[in-house]
Amino acid sequence: MLMSEYFSRPLSSWLSAIAALAALGSISPASIGLSKFGPSSDYFPRQIKSLSRVSNAQAAVVDLDTKRPIGDIPYFEELMAWYRAHLPDEKKTGLRIVHGDYKLDNLIFHPTENRVIGILDWELCTLGSPLADFANLTMPWSIRPTDMQIGAVMSGSFKGASERQPIALEELEREYCRHTNQPYPIPEMVFARSWMLFRLAVISQGIAARVARKQASSDQAFILAKAFPLIGKVAKNVNEEADSSFGPRSKL
Structure with missing residues (x-):
């Protein structure tokens, strides 16, 4: 789904998606026999360990035409250091069922009521935050x-989306806080979004490596x-907006 299509969806779709996600997060995996479904360690440290290793391997892939490696995600080392220094306290929620790709594309909405009746594509599902x-x-x-500039690369439909x-x-x-009975704002959301x-x-x-x-x-x-350098810079921008110590803001 293109960015413009996301924002063209009615408000009820977003509110229903929030309600369904909160309901999913309210379920204790142990209560439905899923305590062993995924690792019992904190989710984000696991992700940092595995994806940083994957990214390093992908960066070293040599283009068969140019004979040059595709290279790192911009600010890779700075981002890794920031993530490790700002890990969320996952004990607040405990391990929950994480869909892994929760977005409007993967939701089925009731034809006449403002509620989600199905969640699709569970390939990335695990236990986590x-x-x-x-x-x-x-x-x-x-x-x-x-x-x-990301829009120009990925879809050409970002202009004016905001x-x-x-x-x-x-x-x-x-x-989301109302449905999950927690105070607003959620301090850990800067980390999670980035x-x-x-x-x-x-x-x-990874797609660049395969190409x-x-x-x-x-x-x-x-x-x-072509998108990974631009997306990496946006991840850095999210951090910069919340943490002035991260460094001077870059311009895309």
Whole structure:
């Protein structure tokens, strides 16, 4: 789904998605026999360990045409240091069922009522922090007007998207807090939003590695292969907005 299509969805879709996500996060995995479904350690440290290793391997992939490696995600070392220094306290929620790709595309809505009746595509499901799914759902709000160069690469439909948001990000977070009975704001959301963007950059970098090896040749693959440097910079921007010690803000 393109950015403009996300923001064209009615407010009821977003509110229903928040309610369904909160309901999913309220379930104790042990209560439904899923205590062994995934690792019992904290989610984000696991993600940092595995995806940093994956990203390093992808960065070293040599393009068969240019004979050059595709390279690191921008500010890789700075981002890794920031993530390790700002890990969320996952004991607040405990391990919960994490969908892994929670977004409107993967939801089925009731035809006449404002509620979600199905969640699709559970391939990335594990046990972890429910904030990961909330950050993934609200990722479009992390794209600032100054980040629109991403749109030129990924879809060409970002321009003006921020002006068409059906609800402010702050209100979505308040709605999530209301459903999950926690105070607003959620301090850990800066980390979660930045990390999920970084994860998207790793995914895009992986596509770039496959294109470099001539293992992917579709037009969409070529488009996404160009996106990982830009997405990495947006992940850094999220951190900079909340933490002035991160460093001077870059311009895309």
